[in-house]
Amino acid sequence: MAKNQNVSLSVVRRLPRYYRFLGELLQKGTERISSRELAELMGLTASQIRQDLNCFGGFGQQGYGYNVEALFQEISRILGLEHRLKTILIGAGNLGRAIATHMEFETRGFELAAIFDHSPAVIGSLVGGMPVQGMEQLENFCKTEHPLVAVLCIPKDAAQSLADQLIALGIRAFWNFSHYDLAVAHKDIVVENVHMGDSLMTLSYCVHDLLAGEGQEQTV
Amino acid sequence: MAKNQNVSLSVVRRLPRYYRFLGELLQKGTERISSRELAELMGLTASQIRQDLNCFGGFGQQGYGYNVEALFQEISRILGLEHRLKTILIGAGNLGRAIATHMEFETRGFELAAIFDHSPAVIGSLVGGMPVQGMEQLENFCKTEHPLVAVLCIPKDAAQSLADQLIALGIRAFWNFSHYDLAVAHKDIVVENVHMGDSLMTLSYCVHDLLAGEGQEQTV
DNA sequence: TAGATTGTTAATCGATTAACAATC
């Protein structure tokens, strides 16, 4: 697989959204769609859609538009969804269990291969049909199974040292739910942070901004 | 409270991160910090930090830098964290329960006032010390308690119609976890989407991009 | 005062939008 020549992260982050909308169109039986129609549906400009897609290839046809199913498949391929990256999840608390059972890893390019926790209270219990293993089994698992990705559903304080340990064990990518910005010095490690707390505080700002705008009109 | 004159969303989304880092500095007992030092810590430029903060006021002092505690308090105020926006959560599945028990709403500007679900299996059970109520009690609750914010932890298919209903009941803001982009025609409604599925697919892309870059160097 | 660092303006960079020739 050739590395796409530096497609910007802004573009990449829009791909899953295209994928979702195309999936819905496909379910509805829509065969073709123009960038103009898709733009209207998604609240974007047609220009942006064409620019985005042309980072990866010319998937459309002049005078016709895009074939929904073909484009859906192309984006799936671009995102790597037909692969099964071997993945472990650390932290089987409420959030970890929700993610393990809810996220449909296998339709998004991953295979959840094991779940670990340090609490004796949950070790051995089943989460998504999989027994939670103790942390002392982590090293052996990584050395025999070679997972590439780790989902971190652990408290902030535990995150950094655990991440370092996991990198030493061959983990190359993190899906990080701890309220902590993983400082990954290593250049060849991927980190995707999901900062739900930050998202919630952003919402707080936006609500107050909305209410303030109503209470008293601002003087521009 | 005056509406801040159109601070860009890019800036607003960085505020919670500033808040987190300042909180850590505060815990460590750091009294003052310069934009240069904070930039190094956070992986930003000093220029950006000064630009961001000056959207809201001049919180620093020439020759000295910023007082950590004062700046922490200012950002808390800007984000509205000392308020308690009345909030309901819909959907007490794994994810809903995780969010209800995990998110520390009260330290982020919200008060979780009620939890609803339609499944008889969970109605009446306690989540975070709060009994889950049936959906038939939703209308009455909204009419007497006037919650402003709804957290949606429900399947995609249920999201849009429920959102419309909630808007009719006075809800002005959504924290949306359904894998669905709420189409809010209403201009005066705030939506904060947390698309975990999109985040996971983005991670898939980045991992393959990383691996491809190693396997065969690209021809620029 | 001299040194440090802000607040703010100007310059640069990157992302989005517009325009249009190519082409199905």
Added chain:
DNA sequence: TAGATTGTTAATCGATTAACAATC
């Protein structure tokens, strides 16, 4: 062919970075 719509280049817009006078 004529009409439609892409792929792609050029123009615009917004966000980030650099520079520096103000000032603590």
